[in-house]
Amino acid sequence: MNERIAESELILNSRGAVYHLDVRPEELAGTIITVGDPDRVPEVSKHFNRLESVHQHREFVTHTGYIGQKRITVVSTGIGTDNIDIVLNELDALANIDFTTRTIKPALTSLKIIRLGTSGALQEQVPVDSFVVSSHGLGLDNLMPWYLFENTPEEKALLSAFREQVLLRPGTASPSIFSAAKTLADKFTTGFHTGITVTCPGFYAPQGRALRGPLSHPQLLEQLTAFRHEPHYISNFEMETSGIYGLGRVLGHDCLSISAIVANRVRQEFSKDGAKAVDNLIKTSLEIIEKL
Ligand code: R1P
Numbered sequence: 001m002n003e004r005i006a007e008s009e010l011i012l013n014s015r016g017a018v019y020h021l022d023v024r025p026e027e028l029a030g031t032i033i034t035v036g037d038p039d040r041v042p043e044v045s046k047h048f049n050r051l052e053s054v055h056q057h058r059e060f061v062t063h064t065g066y067i068g069q070k071r072i073t074v075v076s077t078g079i080g081t082d083n084i085d086i087v088l089n090e091l092d093a094l095a096n097i098d099f100t101t102r103t104i105k106p107a108l109t110s111l112k113i114i115r116l117g118t119s120g121a122l123q124e125q126v127p128v129d130s131f132v133v134s135s136h137g138l139g140l141d142n143l144m145p146w147y148l149f150e151n152t153p154e155e156k157a158l159l160s161a162f163r164e165q166v167l168l169r170p171g172t173a174s175p176s177i178f179s180a181a182k183t184l185a186d187k188f189t190t191g192f193h194t195g196i197t198v199t200c201p202g203f204y205a206p207q208g209r210a211l212r213g214p215l216s217h218p219q220l221l222e223q224l225t226a227f228r229h230e231p232h233y234i235s236n237f238e239m240e241t242s243g244i245y246g247l248g249r250v251l252g253h254d255c256l257s258i259s260a261i262v263a264n265r266v267r268q269e270f271s272k273d274g275a276k277a278v279d280n281l282i283k284t285s286l287e288i289i290e291k292l
């Protein structure tokens with residue numbers, strides 16, 4: 001039975017828009033770009049030849065418009081997979097729940113969701129200002145254990161290799177892994193590195209950065225860099241990819257995460273112009289996204 005979803009579960013505001021994003025179903029495109037930084041949204045939508053709608057609530061800025069014939073929504077998620085839980089569920093609700101009857105639509109829509117973010121590289125040969133397509137999102141955060149999902153045999157093998165090679169302190173993380181949508185990943189090959197992206201629940205200790213707080217896992221960087229499960233290796237880490245891939249799996253959407261590398265942790269380098277690297281990633285990716 002398709003039950004009515006209560007007001008407390010799917011929260012709509014006075015203009016009939018979904019609670020956190022403040023977006024109505026007709027204001028969402030089928031192809032969605034997510035960015036972490038709210039100020040990056042206009043950096044994407046400045047390439048639109050027509051801007052249809054603009055909304056903002058908290059850190060969630062949403063612009064919908066056209067590049068050529070392609071209708072695209074760009075939305076900021078802020079930082080972290082706790083925000084991804086909100087954004088992915090609300091995007092899915094906009095596409096797949098009838099807001100009038102509050103029931104799940106009989107025919108479901110699969111969205112294309114592409115993250116254009118920044119990231120730190122874990123391999124010497126992945127330099128600052130290069131681009132990485134995440135073949136997998138490997139989460140050290142704690143979002144996906146709250147959902148029921150199935151892993152593929154390849155994902156299970158990668159996870160067990162990870163558990164053997166990266167020795168996490170008990171209680172710090174319950175790792176999960178999800179692969180990218182192959183149909184999308186196949187379009188982003190020339191000019192992009194590809195590797196496993198580790199998603200961390202923080203920027204400092206969870207990414208091996210010690211400023212003043214001592215680390216419980218000082219070997220983290222070394223172990224992530226050394227990880228191998230042929231032909232797979234860990235290329236980079238950031239803070240959203242595993243949540244996007246995991247909820248994409250749970251909700252039936254095609255997801256891809258692409259990062260501009262702003263830090264290389266092996267070479268201990270930071271980009272001299274991270275904004276330019278992100279701008280290059282946006283331009284390069286939009287040329288491909290327009291044709292999806
Ligand atoms: C940390 O500085 C933030 O940058 C990266 C991380 O995933 C985290 O969100 O991505 P964005 O630049 O897309 O926010």
Ligand code: URA
Nearest residue numbers: 118119120238239263
């Ligand atoms: N974003 C991250 O999460 N880590 C980095 O090192 C750079 C960007």
